[in-house]
Amino acid sequence: MQKSACFYLGKIVKKYSFKGELLAKLDTDDPEQFLEMESVFVDYNKNLIPFFIESLSLHKSTLLRIQFESVKTEADADNLLGTKLYLPLNLLPKLSGNKFYFHEVIDFTVTDTNFGTVGTITGVNDTTAQALFEIDHDGKEILIPISDDLIEKVDREKKDIRITAPEGLIELYL
Numbered sequence: 001m002q003k004s005a006c007f008y009l010g011k012i013v014k015k016y017s018f019k020g021e022l023l024a025k026l027d028t029d030d031p032e033q034f035l036e037m038e039s040v041f042v043d044y045n046k047n048l049i050p051f052f053i054e055s056l057s058l059h060k061s062t063l064l065r066i067q068f069e070s071v072k073t074e075a076d077a078d079n080l081l082g083t084k085l086y087l088p089l090n091l092l093p094k095l096s097g098n099k100f101y102f103h104e105v106i107d108f109t110v111t112d113t114n115f116g117t118v119g120t121i122t123g124v125n126d127t128t129a130q131a132l133f134e135i136d137h138d139g140k141e142i143l144i145p146i147s148d149d150l151i152e153k154v155d156r157e158k159k160d161i162r163i164t165a166p167e168g169l170i171e172l173y174l
Contacts, residue, residue, distance in 0.1 A: 001041055001050070001086075001088065003048060005088060006041060006048065006086035006088055006089060007087060007088075007092050007101070008084060008085075008086060009024075009026055009027065009028075009040065009087050010024045010025050010027050010028070010064070010084070011027075011082065011083070012066075012081055012083050012084075013025045013081075013082075015074060015077045015081065016059070017074075018073075018074045019067070019072065019073075020071040020072045020073050020074065020076050020077045021065060021066065021067045021077070022065075022066050022071070022077050022080060022081075023059055024066055024085055025063055025064075026064055026085075031058060031061075031063075031064055033093055034056075034064065034087075035056055035064075037053055037087070039051060039052045040066075040085050040087060041086040041087065042083050042084075042085060042086075043083055043084040043085075044079075044080070048086055051068045051070065051071070052068065053067070053068060054067040054069045055067040097154070098152075098154045099154075100154055102124040102126065102131070103124075105121050105124070105133075105154075105161060106121055106124075107122075107159065108120070108159045108161050109121075109159060109160045110133060110135050110163060111160055111161070111162050111163070112162075112163050112165050112170060113162065114164070114165075115165065115170045115171075118137055118142060118163075118165075119137035120135065121133050121161070122134050122135065122141075130145045130146070131145070131146040133145075140173055141173070142170060142174075143173070144163065144169070150163045150165060150166075151163055152164055
């Protein structure tokens with residue numbers, strides 16, 4: 001399985017028991033939707049390796065407690081600490097309304113209610129405290145915060161996101 005055919009699910013953050021159980025922090029607001037998983041891909045030594053799940057439960061509402069079939073000791077669990085978890089894209093839950101995954105809005109057009117067409121989303125910068133749309137406007141990069149307060153409508157059919165940017169934000173880049 002190639003990473004390009006998968007989505008990032010989360011990261012193994014710590015051991016839970018001496019029997020090889022692990023805790024994973026998922027990159028989701030709703031970890032319960034993944035409680036029925038039978039397997040997951042682990043990014044181990046730059047390869048996606050399938051790991052089959054023996055048991056799975058929520059831990060303190062934000063972490064997933066995982067027992068893999070092939071991980072039975074604390075030493076086995078140590079080898080997986082810090083590894084990233086992936087699932088195939090076809091298992092990505094569908095979002096509707098103004099909710100979206102960052103990867104799905106690449107190449108969408110951004111339209112501001114006052115400015116008009118801002119440009120095309122070329123990427124999303126989520127390394128900052130506030131995730132940002134990276135928008136190409138005639139060769140210039142414009143950064144717009146991704147915020148429910150700014151996003152008016154996400155139109156998946158037209159590949160358009162309508163926003164109302166704070167006054168002067170777009171012009172700051174031009």
